[in-house]
Amino acid sequence: METDQINIAIVDDHTLFRSGIAALMGEFDELKVIFEAENGQHLQQIIGNYPLPQVILMDINMPGMDGYAATHWLKENYPQIRVLALSMFEDDQAVIGMIKAGAGGYVLKESKPRELLEAIIAINQKGVYINELVSGKLIRSVSGNEHPGLSKKELEFIKLCCSELTYKEIADLMFVSPRTVDNYREALFLKLNLKSRTGLVLYAIQNEIFKF
Template sequence: MSSPIISIAIVDDHTLFRSGLANLLEEFDEVKVLFEAVNGIDLQSKIVNYPEVQLILMDINMPVMDGFLATKWVKQNFPKVNVLALSMQEDEKAIIGMLRAGAGGYMLKESTPTDLLESIKGIISKGFYVNDLVSGRLLVALKEGDSKPPFTARELTFLQYCSTELTYKEIADLMNVSPRTVDNYRESLFAKLNIKSRTGLVVYGIKNKLVTI
């Protein structure tokens, strides 16, 4: 018994990449590309004609309306449609921004077609796709619609600095905040993760691939 065909759309302002990706995906029996769009505004005008679309491959950086705004719009108006972010590089801030906007995961544009197919299947079956950069715990919390993400962007930045040899005062200087504010980041993470030491934070960050060594 064959699996149902997954209906997708591709939103990217680079015509060659978008068309090439569509052609590659058409090689797979499991997916069908319903339409292509060049940015968020173009997507808005086209998606209304394709109520059966299940997943959108969404570029992050686009003119007129970028991936962040387009993803928010999709999740507000078509909450059942999944979004998979496409990124040129592992830009954690941009990727986390896409996840907060409602994307279920991300893939690098240099990924193989087979890996992309697996991520598409993963989002359709689970609602999210866990990858090397973002922890499953973060994705699950975002997917469940928490009004507040488990970590703020500043807390994630602080967690990154914790894995270095910098003192808390030096971290505060780099983040342009007071030592007291850095103490607040630390105590907040301790409480959220039930961890009591800086070493514990670093181990958690590495284990969940939130920090790089």
């Protein structure tokens, strides 16, 4: 049974990588590569010349206009476009910055083509993509206003994790020791089956604990 193709675009300042991803993604029947751009400024210049992509693969560190600024601009001007961040490393702060700007998830640049395809399909359908590095299983609350099993302190900790504060700074704000914050983190990882701070941020967004 034929399904509609997902229109995608790729924004990355490394020409060989960008072209390689475009060629690999173009081999999947489910996808159609609409255009490529070398940074956020280039994206702004050419986006009006093509059909709008449904998903944009966005590099984070680029000269001129980086992934943060480009994603923020997209969310203000083309909120219907899903943004999937491309990260060289699993850097929580960088990924949280991209999510704060409006990205719905991220993939590592070393991911296999099939994994990237699955990420694109998932973010196109759900608006959010959770990879295995972030979470083995993201648990959704039955109600966005209720968070069974989470204490007030744990909810406060999750909200603070959505900032750029270090764990030490979070501990100071919560008037607890760094060890107590470590305990909150490990308890939440266990309760929610998450594996990183980025996972906590995505959980907070999905369950309306925190809104950027």
